Amino acid sequence: MGTTTRENIPTKEEFSLFQTLVHNRLGINLPAHKRVMLGHRLFKRLNALQLNNFRDYFNYINHLEHTKELETALELITTNETFFFREEKHFEFLQQKVLPNISVNKTFKIWSAAASTGEEPYSIAMLMQYHCRSSWQLMASDVNNSVLTHARKGIYNDERARFLPAHYRKEFCMKGIDEFQGFMRVKPSIRNKVQYFTFNLLDDMASIGMVDLIFIRNVMIYFTDETRQKIIDNIQTILNPKGWLFISHSETLHGLSHDFNIVQPAIYQRK
Template identity: 40%
Template sequence: MTTTLSDKEFEQFKYLIYQQVGITLDAPKKTLLVSRLGKRLRDLQLSSYQAYYDRVSGEGGEEELMKLLDLVSTNKTDFYREPVHFDFLREQILPEMQPAKTLRIWSSASSSGEEPYTIAMTLFDAIADINRWDIKILASDISTRVLAKASSGIYEEERVRQLSNDLVKRHFLRGKGPQEGKLQVRPQIARLVAFRRINLMDPTFPIRSQLDVIFCRNVMIYFDRPTQAKLMNKFFRYLRPGGYLFIGHSESLQWIDHQFRYLRPTIYQKPVSVKSEE
């Protein structure tokens, strides 16, 4: 079957994806869409991209739409990726929270879980009396596929290859028998993290307590500036005064309108004097 994706069809998909998840597909992404959707068309025995578009955008198309979103988004992540944020959490934020012993952290594009589990491991290693703390790490993503992987807490051995043996021993259980070659995050780490599906494009988020820290790393790059600005304003509302925002190393808030205080590259703070508008 040779099916081509016309410019008009590409525009339709582009608009649908932008509307649903805020991801902007530029022209070079047309090739990517073609290569990723081709298999889907074959699996569903559809003869054109238009037929596929009609299916995802029509009534009852939600499940397939999720699959489409999975195909166009990048889920690349790692344990201890961009470690300055975990150092900052340990060295700057933890001492501030020591008197209250509470922490509310949101990993807002958590992908398959490496980021929120790294947060939990960092806290576990840094807090001697962790059982006396009230810690909640909310981890969310738009993709149910990566969220299922994340909540299983099970990873292939190669995912932890760059970590020290000590760290792996401390925070993972080794699989045996049919699970040989796999590792599972230990229960004392996993219980600090709760996963749920949240679309960052939603006007409000299902979060009640004020947050101390938001991780929003390596997802903003896929959004255009107005979408980034809207998201930063929402984050601002959900953070407590003095709360922190971490973004990815190839991202910046430099070109968008926001109220955060810049602390250092990729680290921002909600000023203490600003009252939350909730």
């Protein structure tokens, strides 16, 4: 990553420009402590374009002819690290409480709404493939195109799989060899189960269709209450009655108007 210097950290004024940009484009709030992170992620782009500072880069990506670089900047800023079977209580609940009660006469539909690099949807797919005897479908989306490209490939270093149960890894993953030592790849039997697409959570969700379970974890924490309310309102239009909503344990629906019962921390069921 290199040494942190004055040159590769935006000033507070420069950081404020990017805070406004990300909020206006994606509805995401960048807290002040993300200033160093933003600097590290964008500094290589400044060098590549031979720009002097972050204000010059901000001006550059706001020109109409540089929309591709704007997309690159937004993707670099919003990329998050994740891993397989994060917040394992959700997966235990899905296996033990949800799956035994789903109808065998309809397809159970799941949406991973902030899929990032694919660890979450592949964790869901492995569990469903192993334990679900009914028909099921899994959609996964993210606003960031580059992370979805990563997800579709399904290649991960072993650190990302540190909580992946051994029996899932044995059945659904291939071990890397030679130059891929220390990596694994999700098998096509699971990769092909996930339908990936680009989606901004601020957009109308009608195109998603009705679903039975939504994972939307570790993303709403970055939104304002107003934006979170809009997202919850939209979710309620596509989540079937008695459908499930899983958010992260660092998030809550407290203070929002909604039509959910809380079942246990971070797990809600629509009334």
